[in-house]
Amino acid sequence: MKGLLLKDFYMALKYCRVFLFVSVFCIVMSFLDSDNLFLAFYSCMLCGMIPVSLLSYDERSRWLQYSETMPYSRAQIVSAKYLIGLIAQTTVLLVISAGFAVRLISAGTFDLGVFITVILLTLIISLISASFPLPFIFKFGVEKGRIAYYIIVGIASAGSVISSNLLTAGVPQNINLNAILAAVCIIGIGLYALSWYLSIVFYKKREL
Amino acid sequence: MNALEIKNLTKSFSDFKLDNLSLTLPSGCIMGLIGENGAGKSTTIKLILDMLHKDSGSITILGRDNSENIALIKEDVGVVMDEVGLPECLTAKQVGKVMKHTFKNWDQDEFERLLKKFSLPDNKSFKDFSRGMKMKLGIAIAMSHGAKLLLLDEATGGLDPVVRDEVVEMFAEFTKNGDRSILISSHIVSDLEKLCDTIAFLHKGKLLLCEKKDELLDEYGIVYCTTEQLPLLDRKSVKYMKGTPYGAEAIVYRNSIPEGVKVSPISIEELFLFMVKEAR
Numbered sequence: 001m002k003g004l005l006l007k008d009f010y011m012a013l014k015y016c017r018v019f020l021f022v023s024v025f026c027i028v029m030s031f032l033d034s035d036n037l038f039l040a041f042y043s044c045m046l047c048g049m050i051p052v053s054l055l056s057y058d059e060r061s062r063w064l065q066y067s068e069t070m071p072y073s074r075a076q077i078v079s080a081k082y083l084i085g086l087i088a089q090t091t092v093l094l095v096i097s098a099g100f101a102v103r104l105i106s107a108g109t110f111d112l113g114v115f116i117t118v119i120l121l122t123l124i125i126s127l128i129s130a131s132f133p134l135p136f137i138f139k140f141g142v143e144k145g146r147i148a149y150y151i152i153v154g155i156a157s158a159g160s161v162i163s164s165n166l167l168t169a170g171v172p173q174n175i176n177l178n179a180i181l182a183a184v185c186i187i188g189i190g191l192y193a194l195s196w197y198l199s200i201v202f203y204k205k206r207e208l
Numbered sequence: 209m210n211a212l213e214i215k216n217l218t219k220s221f222s223d224f225k226l227d228n229l230s231l232t233l234p235s236g237c238i239m240g241l242i243g244e245n246g247a248g249k250s251t252t253i254k255l256i257l258d259m260l261h262k263d264s265g266s267i268t269i270l271g272r273d274n275s276e277n278i279a280l281i282k283e284d285v286g287v288v289m290d291e292v293g294l295p296e297c298l299t300a301k302q303v304g305k306v307m308k309h310t311f312k313n314w315d316q317d318e319f320e321r322l323l324k325k326f327s328l329p330d331n332k333s334f335k336d337f338s339r340g341m342k343m344k345l346g347i348a349i350a351m352s353h354g355a356k357l358l359l360l361d362e363a364t365g366g367l368d369p370v371v372r373d374e375v376v377e378m379f380a381e382f383t384k385n386g387d388r389s390i391l392i393s394s395h396i397v398s399d400l401e402k403l404c405d406t407i408a409f410l411h412k413g414k415l416l417l418c419e420k421k422d423e424l425l426d427e428y429g430i431v432y433c434t435t436e437q438l439p440l441l442d443r444k445s446v447k448y449m450k451g452t453p454y455g456a457e458a459i460v461y462r463n464s465i466p467e468g469v470k471v472s473p474i475s476i477e478e479l480f481l482f483m484v485k486e487a488r
Binding site: 006058069070076 | 254257258259260261278279280281282283285287289291292293294295296297298302305306307308309310311312359
């Protein structure tokens, strides 16, 4: 598994630099515009696309076939892609969290509840958006999976704008935000776990 | 122990069927798989590696069923496919690091020795390698993790004749101590003739023949004659025959040819071509 992660790391350094630059830009812009959380969400979701991009290069170089000559199980090959995505998303999330906390503290408006809500929402939305294309890709190949991903990113982005407006406009008193947040977290993590499981099942059945 | 045992292996596609293939490769031996394009050579190797799922039959690699923990079995199997599918951005040095974390028995010194032997650059991207260089890197990987069985699918394709000769010698050296084996498929029958102990002919998914090379060469010979002389040969002693622009050629059983008839040695390539044309 370490070998697979190292190989993906080398590839990400070479092919996914643009993700890094766009993520940094989005994070900086989101800090400058305190009312707009979309860019922070977007940078995190963008990193969820790294596994899709790496799989595209894998398919082009016939790595998927070549890796079958090595002592890796199909489950490990799938899991390496999920892990590399998680590592990238977690790294970006940590940067967003640190910047967001600094901004709130310096403005004297730090509220632990709002802070945790925003970070959790960012994590869950990016996990959900990353979880959709991978089972399609592991079953059908990169192109069809990519189409599914673009649809999901559009939906998730719209959702993030709505969430952002909800947070900034204040929460109606009859809505239990904590309950909604807990439900979103459970659904998000559940979908991600389901996606991981389905990818393994599909890829095990695929003939290369 | 046999390095590889294939029993009644069958795999169907919409336009091709690998039909009831059975092969045994004893330890210390080299078996050559010869066949036209689409004969089933690559399909056989993919089935051995469980890249394709068999319809029926069994495959045992180094005494272990390939449907049980194939990942573990692959620690002991070196593979060179007709295309080495390494990521294009990786250098040979990075490939070494990846493989070090891939194979438990990875031998970095051996890998570096082979890189030098093949004159492969350390820091050049894989995408800038020629086809021959790519194959050499694939061979270096396959031979640097203490494999007990090498599966080579057109592994000498793209190599120039000098390097090909060196590589064929390396493969022969690989099996010298008696506990390591090779299954090799190639279009370059002369390489297989030089290297193999056993030859298997595949044609349209069926095994036409699987015999020890020396026995084949002892058993069969070729008679060059005129078309008028051809009917004079005993039909029972003739396996295949054909007309040529200069007369006729017949593959014969050496034992049953009467004295006085000049029988020339046959090459594996000639035997293969005769058999395939006959099968058509």
